[in-house]
Amino acid sequence: MPGLDTCLRALLGANFPELPLDTAAAAAALGAALPHCRLKRLSPGATLFAQGAPAAALYGVIDGELALRFGAVDGAVSTIELAARHRLFGLAAFAGGMPSSYEAVAHRASQVLVIGRAGYELLMDGLPGFGRALMREFAQRHDGALRLLQASRLQSASERLSLALTHLRDHAGRAEAPAPDGSVLLRTTQAELAALAGLSRQTVNEWLQRMAAQGRLQPVYGGIRLLT
Template sequence: MSDTSACLQRIASGRWFQGLPEELREALGRAALVRQLPAGQRLFARGDAPCGLYCVVEGQMRIGAVGASGKEALLALVEAPNWFGEICLFDGQPRTHDAYAEGPTILLQVPMPALRALLDRHPEYWRDFALLMSHKLRMTFAVLEELALLPAATRLARRLLMLAESYGETGASQRELHLPQEQLAAMLGLSRQTTNHILKDLESRGLLRLSYGGIEILDHPGLRRAAQAEA
């Protein structure tokens, strides 16, 4: 998919993009470039200079960081129609994390010069980008609170729901998640064994079905009840 207009149609239902003023949506569309990444391709690394705002059109981006030990902290798996990379727009500082294509991935990129020129002409649009960042900040606080207060099984159920609902961007829930257990464990800071034990329990309760490299959610209401347990 190399046509910008086709990409814009694919992401039109995204909650943030859909809620923008029509003039801002059109301006972002005019400035957007289509990027196609093969599996494993790095988009940017921690410490890189700001390069703009991105939206996943197709595929999946892995956001994380690798420590001195070589262990990866996996923070998020970003799918369509989520936008990311807005922090650098506000502070002009280097990238905070690494971003890799998890599989073949199509992105829209709005380069930094175009964003700055747009906001110089229309400073009233800063609020719209602030709303994008505040949504991420709220999710971050929620995850930190869960890490401190909730048992592993509850946190895992909540993260599955968050991924199924595309971090609140689509207003709908996916049934199938292309998510290996190793990645889910890394996102939650759990061992592979603990993650597998919890998933097997949820499967025995008829809430999901496990497959190689994926998780199928069979009972969204039931999983939501599991996510509320001991909260």
């Protein structure tokens, strides 16, 4: 099992490939932050943090998958995202000192890197470029969320789903490297697409079947293959 230092470097490298992690300054910042980080294992169905709870850390998925979801007063639960390997989450509430607007529950057996406040501040202050890279990443996510909200109110089901796929491919890091034939595997589920687009799973399923018939994509185990 990779050590804490390896996990932190892998998480930062996957999200911010432009950061110079091999410099002396980076090594010093990472070394100072490590005592304030820890790895947490979660069994399927275990809650990492609850909706409305104080945000105590910044989180990154090292292995497994977490459902980020919120509940309504009537008991209905909507999944915002399935956070997969190397996905960072929890910044908005953590940095803003606000209660979390959603809960994080292990979708399957998972391991999460927990970056405590002191570790976060050491990285912000000591790791060159980290603050700018982090703000840019979450600004892009915020823009993507606003576009999805706009789509859910003003656009057709097809437009909403196309935008949801674009959001997952470009902003959520779900796209794998292109295959030799140019196709790209996008790891997502019908439930996640339905939640992002504000549509029923039946509508999503029908749309996927139409797009598959047109040769634009291919539903596969664990995701959707986008065809050229």
